[in-house]
Amino acid sequence: MSSDAPVGDRPPAGKTFFGHPRALSTLFLTEMWERFSFYGMRAILVLYLTAAAADGGLDLGESSANAVYGTYNAMVYLMALPGGWVADRLIGARRSVLWGGVVIAAGHYVMAIPTGWSVFAGMALIVLGTGLLKPNISTMVGDLYERDSPRRDAGFSIFYMGINLGAFIAPLITGFLGEKINWHLGFGAAAVGMTFGVLQYVLGRRNLGDAGARPADPLLGADRRRALTRIGVASVVVLAVLLVLLVAGWFTVDTVVNLLTVVTVLVTVGYFARILTDREISGTERSRMKAYVWLFLFAASFWLIYDQAGSVLNIFAADQTDRSVGGFTFPASWLQSVNPILIIIGAPLAAALWLKLGHRVSTPTKFAVGLVLNGLSFVLMAAAAQAAVGGDLVSPLWLVAVYAIQVAGELSLSPVGLSATTKLAPVKYASQMLGLWFLATAVGDAIGGQVARLAGTWSQPVYFLTFGLASVVLGLAAVMFTRQIRHLMAGIH
Template sequence: MAGDVRSRPAGRTTFFGHPRALATLFLTEMWERFSFYGMRAILVLYLTASVADDGQGMDESTANAVYGTYNAMVYLMALPGGWVADRLIGARRSVLWGGVVIAAGHYVMAVPVGWSVFAGMALIVLGTGLLKPNISTMVGGLYDRDSPRRDAGFSIFYMGINLGAFIAPLVTGFLGEKINWHLGFGAAAVGMTLGVIQYVLGRRGLGEAGARPADPLLGADRRRALTRAGVATIVLLLLIAALAVAGLFTVNTVVNLLTAVTVLVAVGYFARIMTDRELSGTERSRMKAYLWLFVFAAAFWLIYDQAGSVLNIFAAENTDRDVAGFTFPASWLQSVNPILIIVGAPLFALLWLRLGHRVSTPAKFAVGLVLNGLSFVLMAAAARAAVGGDLVSPWWLVAVFAIQVAGELSLSPVGLSATTRLAPVKYASQMMGLWFLAAAVGDAIGGQVARLADTWPEPTYFLTFGLASVAFGLGAVFFTRHIRTLMSGIH
């Protein structure tokens, strides 16, 4: 149909052998990730810094939970963001307005008052929900559903994500840790502004991709949906007011409530899709396969996204960061992961192209889980070396991130591609939101799990969850054939 997000723009393939429109989406995502990872690199460090050092003075347990919940909310909002694109304004305008709201959120965080960080985070959550799922859906719309170049295209797109993520901590980390936290947040705002400008200038080359809603709401249905959204917003505000009056509107109460909401949304969303009578038997079978991939992905992100919380604090407190008399910011180590992905992404893109359909998507997920677990096993050794207050070499963390990167490239870009291939037409953009919901569930639970890092001995913490991920990945291997059958011809 005319509004189908899979409508491909016309033109020669000129961007690394891929459609030119990929360059526009690549650069937009690069700047959005600059803003996101730049802020994220210093968030926990800011929350745990003392008030005397212009921080929030939070204990590490609460700060880790806040960080995990914030990440979860960013990804959770991808669901309504996908719905808005599918039913109301289309993917293209969703990306534009999402970028504007994200930039506004970062500018609010740059205001040097305590409350601005939480207000800014709320805006970033809303804006990312609009931008993140829909820009990935538009990348999928550049290719045929089963094109062998599809995984390679997503890997190149993934490289753009990590180019922004590499540069960001170097800028915001220096400004935030060495000069002023809010100045670091302000740099993230500038990055997102550049992303919006670049997108506006380049969006004409996108052709029809994402130009209109895939399944638009019209007339009375549209008015009814908007009314329900307004009522839900009012109910939420009343709930917040009631908690505040009762003295229960605390950081920990909000974190725990949002964690429960995230898990319940995932359960409810899958139940809704599985019982949708409009889906064909093939589409329903593919959704059953996707449920397995969803669980694997959530388990992966539970460990992986602790890089910005537990591992970031370890870098600040337990690593020797002195180089020729200069103590580099702990947040600079957050750039190790993306630079390794920049190097590794084209290699993995070539690997998947060479292997074709010989290695299935479920098998790649299993590899990612095993490698993720091994990274925490190595981290347990680093933590043991730091027992007693000794500072360890930052190369421990570099090695940990290298293993995690190999796992990420086995799972994340492959998962993005699988989502667009397995998605029922009716749920095109919403399915991309469902993929990010896996990260939301993993991050929400991971934020609660990360509380234990402040109470358990660190070697025990890392070894326990590392071995659990390895065992889960090995168990996933035994289900790959069953999942491939459920995928009904999608490799």
């Protein structure tokens, strides 16, 4: 094997991490702490935004708070596109992850400042930092192994456990600190978590070998200067737009949220238009991309409902569930830990099921199952909301059951969609398709944030039942068009 082979396929020497290269532990812990900071802050964000000023909150209306939450999630995933480009063309994945972690930590420290403006400034920094870190740390995990290494999938499975471990622990800590003591202390805990992640990443960098050390396709000379100039101009334009909004008196939470929602949708439409009109892709590749458009729309519709767990369902947990156990009222945000623990339990079972079924169940069918299950979770929420009509507090087991159904839907759609993305990608756009898959979440969350505004004006049973049935109907329609979509996929299952 040549000396520049990925470190993960060299014979393990010295200490290993579950039989894998020591570098995987560095990336595992970095991602675990990043997810701790992200999910820890997200678990209390809407609760802080809607809490009364007397309780230390921002006293923002439920409608606007839900929209802010959805748009924030959308921006995190949207920034994965430029974040991946910066790593590939300018500074490499390793430095992107480092600087991303530093900016994320800075964002959380800003949010820990006990003022009203700090939460929005902090979220902006977290969005920028996550865009640098999130897509590129996964790339570095892949760099530890040969592309066809039998240990590659196992390495990613261990890495995936780090994601969900951080997501499970975070709400328990930040939720208690935020809801029981002080909101900004909760945000500060997320900052400390990300700081731990950055420190261990720096200390463990000697284990990384060549993984992510250099840009995959670096810009040099005049091309680099031209790219940096364009970035500078774009930054000035963004600042100018914000200044105009401020001077005109339009710089409000709702205006910014609406603007970012439109930007997310326009970027997505432009991205697909660019690929589908590219004359350099073959007819077969164009057909597969047309199939992917449908899968993308199904995925965006899925995330539109699924990611309301941290907004609409979180508020329901705070206001309408009986959280008393033995005289102790546990924080509403603790229920945000149910999802990741169910994923940890269910992921191996789902993987075994799809392996057993093989090609007997197609990708569009799996997407349809995800949509139907997602819809049924909201139908169940409608029943929970109906039980809470009149001010009665309902058991938190309603939400546990809802999350269990949603996780079953996620395991049917999310990993399958990631796999389909790599298989349907035109050769020319292979390295960019992961960013396009992230856009499905961005679009779903952006539109979902606007849809969630209705939760504050419609009756809750009607809201949940309407969108639950809509998802079920969309899933059944997907089943009806499975044959046509498979035809467009041109031999890809």
